[in-house]
Amino acid sequence: MTARHRVVVFASGRGSNFAALIEAQRRGELPIDIVALLSDKPAAPALALARAAGVEAVALSPREYASREDFDRAIFARAAQFAPDLIVLAGYMRIIDPAVVERWRGRMINIHPSLLPKYPGLHTHARAIQSGDAEHGASVHFVTPELDGGPVIAQVRLPIFASDTAESLARRLLSLEHRLLVAATRLVASGEIALDDNRVVRNGKPLAATLHLGADGELG
Numbered sequence: 001m002t003a004r005h006r007v008v009v010f011a012s013g014r015g016s017n018f019a020a021l022i023e024a025q026r027r028g029e030l031p032i033d034i035v036a037l038l039s040d041k042p043a044a045p046a047l048a049l050a051r052a053a054g055v056e057a058v059a060l061s062p063r064e065y066a067s068r069e070d071f072d073r074a075i076f077a078r079a080a081q082f083a084p085d086l087i088v089l090a091g092y093m094r095i096i097d098p099a100v101v102e103r104w105r106g107r108m109i110n111i112h113p114s115l116l117p118k119y120p121g122l123h124t125h126a127r128a129i130q131s132g133d134a135e136h137g138a139s140v141h142f143v144t145p146e147l148d149g150g151p152v153i154a155q156v157r158l159p160i161f162a163s164d165t166a167e168s169l170a171r172r173l174l175s176l177e178h179r180l181l182v183a184a185t186r187l188v189a190s191g192e193i194a195l196d197d198n199r200v201v202r203n204g205k206p207l208a209a210t211l212h213l214g215a216d217g218e219l220g
């Protein structure tokens with residue numbers, strides 16, 4: 001029986017993706033130990049969710065650091081104190097210093113609300129609607145120094161309706177994100193999915209195509 005992966009989650013806001021991980025762990029559907037929630041926003045609601053779940057919640061304020069790099073080094077050094085096997089960025093709204101990212105290469109994933117490589121960065125739902133796309137979605141990828149640019153592990157897709165606003169689309173996508181993040185985290189934590197150089201491998205073999213979340217909640 002391999003030891004359960006120790007996972008540290010980073011969040012800057014609401015924390016619904018974090019909550020989805022906690023719930024999956026609690027239901028026995030995600031064999032990991034979420035050992036801490038870190039945030040760059042001392043008032044982030046995610047911190048209260050963590051405390052309610054009995055997970056250590058740590059917030060560092062960027063204002064207390066001389067530079068962005070100093071803050072990034074400090075919050076990731078704090079994360080390292082929990083000896084994580086995996087870091088999950090779940091609504092962590094900071095661009096992280098490349099040197100810090102490199103230290104966690106292959107051990108850090110992020111969920112981003114677009115069908116990468118389309119729409120890295122912000123306002124993805126509005127951009128998809130404005131572009132007239134027929135569908136939108138979310139991606140879980142390994143984090144590399146390029147913003148939202150790391151190798152994609154898995155995606156979920158949903159149709160864009162003519163009546164959609166950025167808000168309605170984001171709301172419909174969010175519940176799918178939760179299932180995507182749980183499924184992708186499970187595969188990475190088990191070691192089935194890993195980063196080899198700059199490619200996603202599954203059981204040691206290059207992943208032929210990005211995994212997709214099916215209606216059954218499975219990745220295939």
Ligand code: GRF
Binds near residue numbers: 092
């Ligand atoms: C999610 O849509 C995630 O994809 C994006 O920010 C949002 C975070 O939501 N990066 P929450 O804090 O997990 O509820």
